[in-house]
Amino acid sequence: MIPPVYPPKPAPGDRIAVLSPAAGLPELFPRPYELGLRRLREDFGLEPVEYPTTRRMGTTPKERAEDIHAAFADPDIKVIMASIGGDDQITVLPLLDRELIRANPKPFFGMSDNTNLLAFLHTTGIVGFHGATVMTQLGRPVAMDRLTADSLRAALFTPGAYELRPAERWNDVNRDWADPATFDEEPETRPGDGWIWRNPDRVVEGRSWGGCLEILAWLLMADREIAHDPSVYDGGVLFLETSEELPSGTEVYRILRNMGERGLLRRFPALLMGRAKTWSFERPNSPEESARYAAEQRAAVERALAEYAPDTLAVFDVDLGHTTPQLVIPYGGTVRVDGPARRITVTY
Structure with missing residues (x-):
């Protein structure tokens, strides 16, 4: 590659x-x-x-x-x-x-x-x-989220390092784009609780790879754009997120299990797991249901890591997926995950 x-x-x-x-x-x-x-x-x-x-x-x-x-x-x-x-x-x-x-x-x-x-x-x-x-x-109605806008501006125009920050407030509940009233007020947000760290005893810096977990599963099934020799990913930073289709914890575990069986998971000494989207028009979960869904997904990821990559440094609830704000991640670019300092830096 x-x-x-x-x-x-x-x-x-x-x-x-x-x-x-x-x-x-x-x-x-x-x-x-x-x-x-x-x-x-x-x-x-x-x-x-x-x-x-x-x-x-x-x-x-x-x-x-x-x-x-x-x-x-x-x-x-x-x-x-x-x-x-x-x-x-x-x-x-x-x-x-x-x-x-x-x-x-x-x-x-x-x-x-x-x-x-x-x-x-x-x-x-x-x-x-x-x-x-x-x-x-x-x-986004009324205004872009500030963290999203800052990250996008840096990714567009500024080479060099950019430090990601946990969201103070976030949102994953959508309103109807067909309704003009949707754009009259900003979406409601909820408080952020910061990132959740696993094995934060080291610093990992490497090339990033990943994206939407369901799409990666399709690419693996179709045998497209995935290296046949998993060693090319050695030392990299894996980043993953899930979509508004709200895959179950069981499905998330099975995808990661199969990546583990292929020898992929253990190649990455660090994982950034995006904050789970927990609401959709098809499944308008209550706050309690949303919290339970997010916990089930995290447990599924933890289980797969324990079985296939027990030493991996992982950070959960990074705002890099289908929720807002949305931090830009360079795909194939350099990402530094500093466990002891609890810091994530990307190079745009």
């Missing part, structure tokens, strides 16, 4: 490609999408450029691959961001021109189903950025 390199940073005034490599949800929910575009212009000084599939549902994998190629090949485009996730980006991967993308490295921002493209970039030799899609974080 090619060691990833950081692509050049954009500058204020540059053009940013906004793609929908998974699902064209801007067609169905224009309000958060337009709000996100406005913030890219006004708050970050970037000029969004849309592509044929950006606002179209039901596009083919070939059409989406063509838009990805066009964005990477265009010398006037300096950065690329996904509008949102989806569930079939894995079908786009076989159609991508690896040499074209390798010859035109650019920062790509996305998460959830975009774990597919981030993993592709990693094996291609390009550091990507897990986090900050247009509709979810930039399209």
